[in-house]
Amino acid sequence: MLRPTVWPPRSRSRRLRAAVAQQRWPMQHIIGLGSAPIALFGTREQKERFLAPAARGDYLAAFGLTEAHAGSDAGATRTAAVLDGDEWVINGSKMWITNAPIAGHIIVTAVTDRERGKKGISALIVPRATPGMSFGKHESKMGLRGSVTAAISFDNVRVPKNNLLGERGRGFIQFLQVLDGGRIGIAAMAVGLAQAAYEAALRYARERETFGKAIGTYQSVANMIADMDVALETARTMVYRAAWLKDQGRPFTREAAVAKLYASEAAERVCRDAIQVFGGYGYSQEFAVERLYRDVRLLTIGEGTSEILRGVIARSVLGALD
Numbered sequence: 001m002l003r004p005t006v007w008p009p010r011s012r013s014r015r016l017r018a019a020v021a022q023q024r025w026p027m028q029h030i031i032g033l034g035s036a037p038i039a040l041f042g043t044r045e046q047k048e049r050f051l052a053p054a055a056r057g058d059y060l061a062a063f064g065l066t067e068a069h070a071g072s073d074a075g076a077t078r079t080a081a082v083l084d085g086d087e088w089v090i091n092g093s094k095m096w097i098t099n100a101p102i103a104g105h106i107i108v109t110a111v112t113d114r115e116r117g118k119k120g121i122s123a124l125i126v127p128r129a130t131p132g133m134s135f136g137k138h139e140s141k142m143g144l145r146g147s148v149t150a151a152i153s154f155d156n157v158r159v160p161k162n163n164l165l166g167e168r169g170r171g172f173i174q175f176l177q178v179l180d181g182g183r184i185g186i187a188a189m190a191v192g193l194a195q196a197a198y199e200a201a202l203r204y205a206r207e208r209e210t211f212g213k214a215i216g217t218y219q220s221v222a223n224m225i226a227d228m229d230v231a232l233e234t235a236r237t238m239v240y241r242a243a244w245l246k247d248q249g250r251p252f253t254r255e256a257a258v259a260k261l262y263a264s265e266a267a268e269r270v271c272r273d274a275i276q277v278f279g280g281y282g283y284s285q286e287f288a289v290e291r292l293y294r295d296v297r298l299l300t301i302g303e304g305t306s307e308i309l310r311g312v313i314a315r316s317v318l319g320a321l322d
């Protein structure tokens, strides 16, 4: 995952530090997709200007890939950027962009050479408050409601030529690489949410009594706890393995997909079962397990749906068949 070795990671923003400490904003949203592309492909000047403040936590960053017609099929991007003298002029729109209206900068993928297909997509850095950029309403989401998600419109948005991130036409390859790393972060989020649900269920199974006995003494409840324990242990090991491979500079695309697929699906089961252990109380907003279940639901969708990941894994083990 992104390790700011050059820049002190300590945030200068007291508000942001407090929010992270209270876990209102998962770290994935702060140093994740909006910053990783700059760490991987940025010039020194881009890193100093955009990565340093994001890594210090002075501001949040965003990653604008998805469009109304281009989610899983992100290569179908329609947003376009044309070079006009020393500036890129961007037109189009993005959907479902985490942090968009509050981000200090947004990495935006856009078609720069339409006739080249996926090899004609590039990535550009758009700073906050660039004229011509506007945002849709904050999406009213099922979960993760502490994180802002909105659409973005680009109407002749101009950014300097040197805000191109990496090479022209490499945007598609770049975001595949960025998503590989992001998937480890999502898998880690899944482990964190599942851990919280597991610990709550464990406490409740010890304390809640029915028919004069703690519910944890009933085998059907104890089995749910045991299954949660196994799922968590397995998911955590997969996350560590994928992260270790990445840290070693070894290939990790398959392992990141395996970790994200398994951890997100296992975490959903763990959160579901935690509600079951709580019975009717688990269905109430008074208890955290209700929110954890809603929050965890996104993790089989964002940064590669479970269906897409099964395809990635199958292709990596089967090889090219056609």
Ligand SMILES: Cc1cc2nc3c(=O)[nH]c(=O)nc-3n(C[C@H](O)[C@H](O)[C@H](O)COP(=O)(O)OP(=O)(O)OC[C@H]3O[C@@H](n4cnc5c(N)ncnc54)[C@H](O)[C@@H]3O)c2cc1C
Residues within 6 Å of the ligand: 062, 063, 064, 065, 066, 068, 070, 071, 072, 073, 095, 096, 097, 098, 099, 141, 144, 149, 298, 301, 302, 303, 304, 305, 306, 307, 308, 311
């Ligand atoms: C809360 C939230 C935050 C988000 N944040 C961001 C962000 O910060 N930046 C960003 O760029 N995007 C973001 N997204 C978008 C997210 O990455 C996409 O929603 C996701 O990639 C799926 O795309 P889609 O919604 O268009 O679904 P679709 O691609 O339309 O898929 C619909 C269904 O079809 C299945 N499907 C599609 N193609 C295939 C296939 N080839 N094989 C098998 N099944 C297939 C999918 O698995 C899914 O079940 C966010 C989304 C949400 C909900």
